[in-house]
Amino acid sequence: MFTSAAQDAPGAVPGRGTVARARGLTKAYGTGETAVVALDSVDVDIARGRFTAVMGPSGSGKSTLMHCLAGLDTVSAGQVWLGDTEITGLKDGELTRLRRDRIGFVFQSFNLIPTLTAAENITLPMDIAGRKPEPGWVDQVIDSLGLRDRLGHRPAQLSGGQQQRVACARALASRPELIFADEPTGNLDSRSGLEVLGFLRSAVDDLGQSVVMVTHDPGAAAHSDLVLFLGDGRIVDRMERPTADTVLERMKAFDVVRGRLGDDAVARED
Numbered sequence: 001m002f003t004s005a006a007q008d009a010p011g012a013v014p015g016r017g018t019v020a021r022a023r024g025l026t027k028a029y030g031t032g033e034t035a036v037v038a039l040d041s042v043d044v045d046i047a048r049g050r051f052t053a054v055m056g057p058s059g060s061g062k063s064t065l066m067h068c069l070a071g072l073d074t075v076s077a078g079q080v081w082l083g084d085t086e087i088t089g090l091k092d093g094e095l096t097r098l099r100r101d102r103i104g105f106v107f108q109s110f111n112l113i114p115t116l117t118a119a120e121n122i123t124l125p126m127d128i129a130g131r132k133p134e135p136g137w138v139d140q141v142i143d144s145l146g147l148r149d150r151l152g153h154r155p156a157q158l159s160g161g162q163q164q165r166v167a168c169a170r171a172l173a174s175r176p177e178l179i180f181a182d183e184p185t186g187n188l189d190s191r192s193g194l195e196v197l198g199f200l201r202s203a204v205d206d207l208g209q210s211v212v213m214v215t216h217d218p219g220a221a222a223h224s225d226l227v228l229f230l231g232d233g234r235i236v237d238r239m240e241r242p243t244a245d246t247v248l249e250r251m252k253a254f255d256v257v258r259g260r261l262g263d264d265a266v267a268r269e270d
């Protein structure tokens with residue numbers, strides 16, 4: 001049975017279960033008059049086996065939310081869980097292991113090691129952990145990304161789209177509980193971007209993965225199942241089955257509100 005708190009949290013999907021969640025998540029940078037509240041008591045459930053996009057105006061707290069959910073940043077208040085593990089309060093070493101073993105990351109800038117081949121990059125986190133990949137799994141990931149004939153290449157010998165596909169394979173190699181993608185198409189041309197988005201989609205549909213993607217691009221968000229909209233450090237809206245047009249319309253509403261606030265500020269100065 002669901003508690004009302006779980007059902008009310010943005011992102012919750014009854015019957016799915018949550019792969020990550022936060023309650024009262026607050027993150028402030030600095031202190032005193034210069035303090036910036038990047039996240040303001042956020043409650044969120046990330047549904048297992050779904051593709052969730054996070055959108056919002058610049059400075060609304062998207063990256064901060066991702067970093068706090070992924071244990072890349074400490075929180076000022078509140079609690080964060082990955083599965084049943086409360087990550088707020090874990091020691092640095094425990095957090096490092098949790099990120100390495102249970103979370104996959106895809107960044108805008110690929111973050112591949114230039115001296116290693118594609119194959120070595122893909123298995124690097126598992127090699128560091130001293131873990132053997134599940135038989136057949138890494139092969140399945142490599143084939144579904146079309147990387148079989150590129151495995152011996154170094155990053156500089158690959159196109160941007162191919163490098164990002166290697167980064168996706170690395171994120172998936174350990175069969176993580178949750179994959180975080182931070183603007184994964186930001187450095188790609190539209191065709192390569194579509195390939196990466198299609199892969200993240202099939203990682204959810206065909207491989208049973210859970211994905212959270214931060215993006216500025218309504219077209220990218222349209223590949224997700226659910227968009228969470230952040231405004232001023234709070235989740236202010238959610239949209240199931242988004243399309244590029246409906247997401248764009250919702251984002252325009254932020255500009256209208258900002259415009260009104262700007263007018264009010266001018267009026268006050270008068």
Ligand SMILES: Nc1ncnc2c1ncn2[C@@H]1O[C@H](COP(=O)(O)OP(=O)(O)OP(=O)(O)O)[C@@H](O)[C@H]1O
Nearest residue numbers: 029036037038056057058059060061062063064065
């Ligand atoms: N290290 C930091 N020190 C001080 N303030 C920070 C720091 N990181 C983020 N902030 C502030 O926190 C707020 C949220 O930032 P965040 O990067 O999470 O927003 P965002 O929605 O990801 O923005 P963008 O779309 O521009 O990347 C902003 O006001 C930002 O200036």
